Amino acid sequence: MASHLSLALSHLLRSPFFLLLSLSLLTYLVLRALRVTGNSRRAIVTASPPGTTGLPLIGETPAFLAANHSGRGVYDFVRARHLRYGECFKTNILGRTHVFVSSIEAVRTLLGHESPDFSKRYIRSITELVGDQSLLCASHEQHKFIRRHISCLFKLDSMDSTIKKFDELVIHTLRGWEQKETVLVLRDAMKITFTAICKMLISTADEQELEILRNDVSQVSEAMLALPLKFPGTRFYRGLKARRRIMNTLRKMMDLRKKGSECHEDLLQGLVRDESHGNEPPLTDEQILDNILTLIIAGQVTTASSIAWMVKYLDENQEVQEKLRALHSELAFTNYLSPLGSEVLNLMPYATKIVKETLRMATIVSWFPRVALKDAEIGGLRIQKGWIVNVNARSVHYDPVVYDDPVKFNPGRFDEDSRPYSFLAFGIGGRTCVGMNLAKAMMLVFLHRFVTTYRWRVTDSDSSLQKGAMFPMLRSGCPIAVSPAVAQPKLPDRSGDANVKRMQFMPWCNVT
Numbered sequence: 001m002a003s004h005l006s007l008a009l010s011h012l013l014r015s016p017f018f019l020l021l022s023l024s025l026l027t028y029l030v031l032r033a034l035r036v037t038g039n040s041r042r043a044i045v046t047a048s049p050p051g052t053t054g055l056p057l058i059g060e061t062p063a064f065l066a067a068n069h070s071g072r073g074v075y076d077f078v079r080a081r082h083l084r085y086g087e088c089f090k091t092n093i094l095g096r097t098h099v100f101v102s103s104i105e106a107v108r109t110l111l112g113h114e115s116p117d118f119s120k121r122y123i124r125s126i127t128e129l130v131g132d133q134s135l136l137c138a139s140h141e142q143h144k145f146i147r148r149h150i151s152c153l154f155k156l157d158s159m160d161s162t163i164k165k166f167d168e169l170v171i172h173t174l175r176g177w178e179q180k181e182t183v184l185v186l187r188d189a190m191k192i193t194f195t196a197i198c199k200m201l202i203s204t205a206d207e208q209e210l211e212i213l214r215n216d217v218s219q220v221s222e223a224m225l226a227l228p229l230k231f232p233g234t235r236f237y238r239g240l241k242a243r244r245r246i247m248n249t250l251r252k253m254m255d256l257r258k259k260g261s262e263c264h265e266d267l268l269q270g271l272v273r274d275e276s277h278g279n280e281p282p283l284t285d286e287q288i289l290d291n292i293l294t295l296i297i298a299g300q301v302t303t304a305s306s307i308a309w310m311v312k313y314l315d316e317n318q319e320v321q322e323k324l325r326a327l328h329s330e331l332a333f334t335n336y337l338s339p340l341g342s343e344v345l346n347l348m349p350y351a352t353k354i355v356k357e358t359l360r361m362a363t364i365v366s367w368f369p370r371v372a373l374k375d376a377e378i379g380g381l382r383i384q385k386g387w388i389v390n391v392n393a394r395s396v397h398y399d400p401v402v403y404d405d406p407v408k409f410n411p412g413r414f415d416e417d418s419r420p421y422s423f424l425a426f427g428i429g430g431r432t433c434v435g436m437n438l439a440k441a442m443m444l445v446f447l448h449r450f451v452t453t454y455r456w457r458v459t460d461s462d463s464s465l466q467k468g469a470m471f472p473m474l475r476s477g478c479p480i481a482v483s484p485a486v487a488q489p490k491l492p493d494r495s496g497d498a499n500v501k502r503m504q505f506m507p508w509c510n511v512t
């Protein structure tokens with residue numbers, strides 16, 4: 001019986017029917033395995049970014065506000081989550097889902113390629129403060145139109161007189177420092193950047209008018225990260241009232257220009273006159289006013305704060321400071337340097353690297369927000385329509401894979417060109433900072449005058465940040481004590497030599 005059975009089984013195993021059956025079974029198993037892999041790959045593609053959206057309604061807003069009101073600054077909220085979840089994570093702030101991304105690939109997708117799936121977007125309260133016609137908040141099409149009108153007024157030749165004016169202000173301010181025991185660099189830098197920018201935009205020179213405007217602008221800036229509570233006593237309410245006063249002042253100025261009762265060589269006049277755009281309509285009054293306020297806010301604190309960080313970094317890196325002083329003492333004795341205008345700044349390649357390294361380390365704008373206009377995917381993770389995706393610039397600037405030893409202040413790292421999409425101090429793509437060249441010029445002018453006039457010592461090395469500030473600003477204000485820089489031997493007159501030729505290339509304009 002058993003031998004019959006084994007004979008039948010051996011026949012069956014060798015039969016074509018069995019071979020066909022085994023082949024079908026094998027094919028089925030392989031296909032199934034392939035389908036499982038495909039599915040899991042699809043599952044990865046559609047995974048949501050890691051991170052928590054916190055409590056219902058309020059999300060992680062309390063933690064965000066707590067960081068904003070601490071000496072570590074608002075970025076501490078982002079840093080903690082970046083360490084926990086990696087280069088892409090989500091959170092919820094003020095009722096919106098925010099995703100933070102910091103891979104070079106994500107930077108390229110969001111900024112470099114200007115994906116039509118994403119558009120710049122600030123929180124609603126910022127729009128109320130700077131105005132919905134501001135470059136920061138306008139819709140995609142409006143933005144292009146406004147930017148075309150404004151950016152041509154930021155060309156180098158138009159900025160030359162602003163840079164010269166800034167140079168005079170720096171010289172005047174530095175002169176006053178010798179008598180002082182302690183100087184707060186940030187406070188004085190805020191004054192001179194504000195004065196220079198207002199002169200360029202609206203030609204305001206009257207000290208009292210400037211002081212009133214400065215206080216109002218600072219209240220608007222302070223309200224930008226406050227809770228949007230609109231009742232007396234709140235920071236947001238104070239910001240809105242300050243905005244109204246600024247708008248009234250600017251509107252009066254604009255009316256005088258329109259009537260022809262006043263005429264100045266400045267940006268306001270350029271926009272009111274608006275000759276240079278062929279068939280395109282001019283900017284509306286609202287667009288002009290919102291953007292003048294935007295330019296003041298975007299330009300003053302960012303540049304002043306960068307100057308203060310630069311002074312601090314150079315104090316902490318004496319060998320860099322000495323090298324710079326030696327190079328610039330030589331420059332200071334040439335004939336071209338009074339006053340400093342845009343054309344002379346190409347003579348400062350080492351200072352340009354110091355500016356760039358300062359901007360990398362300070363990363364004044366820590367992240368850039370964009371809204372997803374439809375469901376999308378970044379780095380294999382699902383982004384839902386309506387989420388805000390923030391390019392985490394600070395994390396890119398401190399990524400040891402991108403920048404070797406990133407916590408070290410090392411201007412020499414810019415001897416080589418940076419990796420594409422890795423230097424984000426002024427952003428990249430269609431939203432790149434409009435005032436980039438002006439900011440760099442102001443930093444270089446300040447640096448040249450300062451290092452050739454004084455040696456300095458920072459008297460409070462505390463690195464904690466001002467609470468509630470939109471940008472990372474030193475809480476100490478960067479206090480310094482100065483002493484005269486030792487005079488260098490006078491160098492031979494080199495007027496008419498190759499420098500004049502080099503001026504025309506202006507490499508300092510290509511910092512990014």
Ligand code: HEM
Pocket residue numbers: 120135136147197294295296298299300302303306359364365367368369424425426427428430431432433434435436438439440
């Ligand atoms: C060191 C100083 C400065 C830094 C670090 C800085 C940084 C930036 C960054 C990173 C952006 C792009 C943000 C994004 O893509 O979302 C930006 C945009 C902008 N900046 Fe600056 N900025 C500085 C100085 C200035 C100055 C001096 C002005 C003008 C007076 C200015 C006006 C603007 C404006 C209007 C925008 C918006 C551009 C647009 O959306 O088309 N900035 N800035």
